[in-house]
Amino acid sequence: MIRLTPDPIDYHALTDAVVRPECGGVVLFLGTVRELTGDVRTVFLDYEAYPPMAEKKLAEIEADARSKWPLGEVAIVHRLGRMHVGEVSVAVAVSCPHRAQAFEAARFLIDRVKELVPIWKKENAPDGQSEWVHG
């Protein structure tokens, strides 16, 4: 399941959605807005996407992971718009028969999302300054 959404991510529902009787391991990853990046303090982030291409890339990444691991369910949700410190910007949930596979697949998915999906964030500091984070 692939989704871009302006709304808070219901990662509890996402976790429940990937549990499967044939899968003994579930891994959920949440990316949250961090207060500090190095010395720079963030108050909120603005996320922007190129939606049709982002959805296509997310689907390709899921297919790629399914070709590598015997995944039960896969869910990748990225939130767009403004998020404050502590809010969840991205969630990845997977189930696999065994835990090693679940960890590897979840790690692969979030790494590829950050590398390949056209989504950008702008950091907004307490002094009102803002800057696009470019890779």
Next chain:
Amino acid sequence: MIRLTPDPIDYHALTDAVVRPECGGVVLFLGTVRELTGDVRTVFLDYEAYPPMAEKKLAEIEADARSKWPLGEVAIVHRLGRMHVGEVSVAVAVSCPHRAQAFEAARFLIDRVKELVPIWKKENAPDGQSEWVHG
């Protein structure tokens, strides 16, 4: 946070409990009762522990992980008693400043739990046969 419990694990609360403003990555692992182990079909599992030693080992494993990674919060909960297919027997949740650390720490924790903590499970098959799983 370390806990042994006879009750269903509230892994949603566990996930929320580890989110921290200085931590950009949260990883939750759930071990669920799998229907098949090789060719053997499981209907339910019975988990038994040596509680005081199990709690001591869990605390040592948490301390060991904290010495290796800059963990924000750590939660390890193992359920005991009878569980049916799909139910969650163990949950590990961590937060870390960066995602690679969060994945590594969660993986380390569950691997050590399975290696070092005196908890045992008995598999109960559809024909009424049961057998202790001994490593």
Next chain:
Amino acid sequence: MITLTVLLFARAKELMDRDAVSVAVPSPATVGDLRTHLAAAFPPLAVLLPRCVIAVNHEFAEDSHGLNPADEIALIPPVSGG
């Protein structure tokens, strides 16, 4: 000459203060030709362009990739999602 429309995102969109720009390029045109003409026509983009990828119909495209006016073309700054 053909006219190509290029979608802009993130810093590129801010630099140009618009969602898309159009540029005339001699036909046949490649992604590499588009880069050259974009930089010349829109100086604010010139510094950012070498760090961007061009996407054609939702796929990353090499400089040798041929373009036509019906393509959906986008300028993709280094991504920073997650």
Next chain:
Amino acid sequence: MITLTVLLFARAKELMDRDAVSVAVPSPATVGDLRTHLAAAFPPLAVLLPRCVIAVNHEFAEDSHGLNPADEIALIPPVSGG
């Protein structure tokens, strides 16, 4: 002689149909001595014992570890939690 009580779990508990067994061993006694006397006194445990670890006061103990009657001793079959 001292009497040592050993807590049993999982298959060991089922084999003996009880939570704990007591065994008399010559003093001073080590974990290794305890193993020998347990196997002799409780034949059903003999096959399982070599695959078990002995825990003393909630810590895994080597065969050379010395024992006294106040210790909390447990027979730990290979663990299978998670």
